[in-house]
Amino acid sequence: MTVRGLLLLGCGGHARSAANVALACGVTQLVFVDANAKEGERCLGFPLLPDWPSRLPEGWQVLPAAGDNDRRRLQCAQATARGWPLATLIAPTATVGECSDIGAACLIGHHAHIGPAARLGQGCIVNTGAIVEHETVLGAYCHVAINAAVAGRCCLGQAVLIGAGATVIDGLKLGDGVLLGAGACAVSDLAAAGVYLGVPARRAAH
Numbered sequence: 001m002t003v004r005g006l007l008l009l010g011c012g013g014h015a016r017s018a019a020n021v022a023l024a025c026g027v028t029q030l031v032f033v034d035a036n037a038k039e040g041e042r043c044l045g046f047p048l049l050p051d052w053p054s055r056l057p058e059g060w061q062v063l064p065a066a067g068d069n070d071r072r073r074l075q076c077a078q079a080t081a082r083g084w085p086l087a088t089l090i091a092p093t094a095t096v097g098e099c100s101d102i103g104a105a106c107l108i109g110h111h112a113h114i115g116p117a118a119r120l121g122q123g124c125i126v127n128t129g130a131i132v133e134h135e136t137v138l139g140a141y142c143h144v145a146i147n148a149a150v151a152g153r154c155c156l157g158q159a160v161l162i163g164a165g166a167t168v169i170d171g172l173k174l175g176d177g178v179l180l181g182a183g184a185c186a187v188s189d190l191a192a193a194g195v196y197l198g199v200p201a202r203r204a205a206h
């Protein structure tokens, strides 16, 4: 289905990146919603509303566009409660392998790569230049940040953040709510929710 327009939830950094991907995908009508917006304010030259519109125009879709995993989960729930269709955006420069499955409300950024038979749950972000390799499974609301890489046959739980430039070697399991810090490298399973830093990644003290 052709997307006539996109309602972007949020106007932070990730929402702006998402708008950039949407424009590259040929979506020309964008509206942002953010509770802190001021009357008449615009974002990247497009309207920025303080409240959700009362109805979604025909042919429009909604993209939950908070970079924060928990906020994005809430945005997905709010859009679903209204019965409004969730967009999935894949940048034209991204590559997507065969038999992969990308859920609703996912954003695949510029120059990202999704390997064959990878599966992404609802509301995931695979950000600019990031890699999710073959047969890897991401639970809902994960974020693989810019230039991060998750090697093949990994299994990530829900709302996992792989920080900018971080790496997960092949075949690992990461539990719900794991945050792998920027530049870290996971070389063993990380089961418990929490922050992991360094090479090899170790649980942060606090």
Ligand SMILES: CC(C)(COP(=O)(O)OP(=O)(O)OC[C@H]1O[C@@H](n2cnc3c(N)ncnc32)[C@H](O)[C@@H]1OP(=O)(O)O)[C@@H](O)C(=O)NCCC(=O)NCCS
Residues within 6 Å of the ligand: 127, 145, 146, 162, 163, 164, 165, 179, 180, 181, 182, 183, 184, 195, 197, 198
């Ligand atoms: C790990 C992280 C969550 C910590 O954030 P924070 O709680 O605000 O921590 P602070 O910045 O106060 O730093 C606390 C300590 O951890 C260290 N630290 C922070 N991030 C680190 C990282 N990625 N690797 C190693 N050490 C790190 C700091 O140097 C500081 O050390 P110190 O106490 O010896 O001075 C954050 O730095 C990070 O890596 N977030 C990922 C962000 C990201 O990639 N976003 C995606 C954008 S697309």
